[in-house]
Amino acid sequence: MSSAAAIALLALALSAQAEFSAQEKARLLAHGPWPPAPQRDATNRVSGKPAAIALGERLFYEPRLSGTGSLLCASCHEPFRHFQDARPRAFGLAETERNTPSLLNVALYRRYGWDGAHDSLWSQSIRPLLEPREMRATPAQVAALIRTHYPVDYQRAFGASVPADDEQVLGDVGKALAAFQETLLSGRTPFDEFRDALEHGDALAAARYPPAAQRGAALFVGKALCSGCHAGPHFTKSENHGGFRVPGLRNVALTAPYMHDGSLATLEDVMRRHGGAQLSSRERDELVAFLRSLTETLQLQ
Ligand code: HEC
Ligand code: HEC
Incomplete structure (x- = not known):
């Protein structure tokens, strides 16, 4: 490929990227880094032993x-x-x-x-x-x-x-x-690569993250208000809402069916019934694309 064609392709890839406001970017960065630093449980005298x-x-x-x-x-x-x-x-x-x-x-x-x-x-x-x-x-x-x-x-x-x-x-x-x-941690995901690329200002690496997932990510931290409850690297504040503890979302695409009673069979169902009521069906699909990008890369291969 000529270098002019390469530059044109790169420009195309970059223009397809979602634009993130400073606030959205800060919120996306807060969903990492991953893996987290090991933590000890102070109430368990053999934690980490x-x-x-x-x-x-x-x-x-x-x-x-x-x-x-x-x-x-x-x-x-x-x-x-x-x-x-x-x-x-x-x-x-x-x-x-x-x-x-x-x-x-x-x-x-x-x-x-x-x-x-x-x-x-x-x-x-x-x-x-x-x-x-x-x-x-x-x-x-x-x-x-x-x-x-x-x-x-x-x-x-x-x-x-x-x-x-x-x-x-x-x-x-x-x-x-x-x-x-405590040793059971999930691996890195396409979202983590994207998040780190945003942190380092690496537009080329960020552009590898699919456009639908990028738009889903913007919705997740913005208009759809998901990160208000599903916060931080583990995508949960670990607090209760409506009687249930907010579950983490890493690898969520691999763990159907969903909710405390297993009543929802797919992520599409979850987006219709939970949190996505004000959203268009296209926006719900973009959120599902984002949720799928929280799957550890090893499991995607
Ligand atoms: C008010 C807090 C809150 C908000 C906002 C919220 N969630 Fe949740 N989420 C929860 C709780 C609590 C559950 C578990 C509910 C249950 O089991 O009945 C849950 C469950 C889920 C599940 C199923 C997880 C599993 O393993 O079964 C997914 C997926 C999910 N949320 C994604 C989202 C997305 C995407 C958004 C934004 C559109 C969102 N949530 C907004 C609190 C919230
Ligand atoms: C019969 C199936 C079953 C067996 C056997 C079982 N679990 Fe579970 N586990 C569950 C269910 C169902 C829940 C959710 C319980 C609830 O929320 O009331 C759960 C929840 C948990 C949780 C909480 C996870 C979270 O996200 O908060 C931990 C930790 C756990 N189990 C560990 C264990 C360990 C350790 C054993 C063996 C000693 C075990 N489980 C045996 C079905 C099982």
């Missing part, structure tokens, strides 16, 4: 943690399905009324569960163990499993032998599970 992460990972795949010996965390939070189950509502030992959320980036929330009822990842991790429709275990059973099968792993993770108090062991199982889940 390699031996606890290793124990938590083993327990995540341990069916004997359930009352029937047949269910594991990964039965619903399936690693090859982005740590969810693709069902509208979770089914453990019985059906529940809630959709299984992905566990990717779960460390970045401050409240847990669809209704934000738990304020730590480790307390949220105990809930499914005791819930009769999920794993139906008891503190005594969980503690006995650790004493019999994991005494060495426990010692390494917590620096002490397994305590006599069953409730304390249950809490520590939650803490090891949480330490493992």
Whole structure:
């Protein structure tokens, strides 16, 4: 290609780009950088500790943690399905009324569960163990499993032998599970490349981001007011609205169906029923293009 043709193509690519106001640009930059700096949970004494992460990972795949010996965390939070189950509502030992959320980036929330009822990842991790429709275990059973099968792993993770108090062991199982889940972060996305290109004033790199996604991004931080709730690098303020905690949106295109009860099958449905009422159908499509650009690049290949 001649350099004149290359320059003409570049000019064309740049003119197809959405124009962002200084305010929109600042808001887009606030959705990064990604990945975030590692954070420790001050309420979990083994947060970030390699031996606890290793124990938590083993327990995540341990069916004997359930009352029937047949269910594991990964039965619903399936690693090859982005740590969810693709069902509208979770089914453990019985059906529940809630959709299984992905566990990717779960460390970045401050409240847990669809209704934000738990304020730590480790307390949220105990809930499914005791819930009769999920794993139906008891503190005594969980503690006995650790004493019999994991005494060495426990010692390494917590620096002490397994305590006599069953409730304390249950809490520590939650803490090891949480330490493992804190390591589950999603990868970089086309949006992250675009966001960093905006930050560095690299118009050529920014132009690689599809025009529909660019217009969707402008809507997301502007007229459609999405970023008022879906804020920051994880696309959530982690606060409740209308009774539910605002969910993060990274990899959201991979985790259908949607909402607390799994009632909406596609992102198009979500845009018709949630937040997009004042928008044209073209604008809703642009928002969907933007949401799809929050998918980690490895999963797009
Ligand atoms: C029967 C399916 C099922 C099993 C088994 C299960 N979960 Fe869940 N998980 C769910 C559902 C459903 C929710 C949403 C619960 C709610 O909001 O009330 C959830 C929510 C969570 C959350 C909160 C995520 C967020 O975005 O706030 C965490 C953390 C979690 N589970 C971890 C675990 C761990 C650890 C285990 C194993 C000890 C486990 N889960 C076992 C279905 C399951
Ligand atoms: C007032 C706060 C608020 C605003 C504004 C908002 N959302 Fe949400 N969003 C939520 C809450 C809360 C939920 C979960 C609701 C539920 O489960 O019933 C949610 C759920 C979603 C989901 C489904 C996520 C999942 O994993 O199931 C998507 C996608 C979404 N929002 C995108 C958007 C977009 C795009 C906009 C702008 C058009 C927007 N939201 C505006 C609070 C908000």
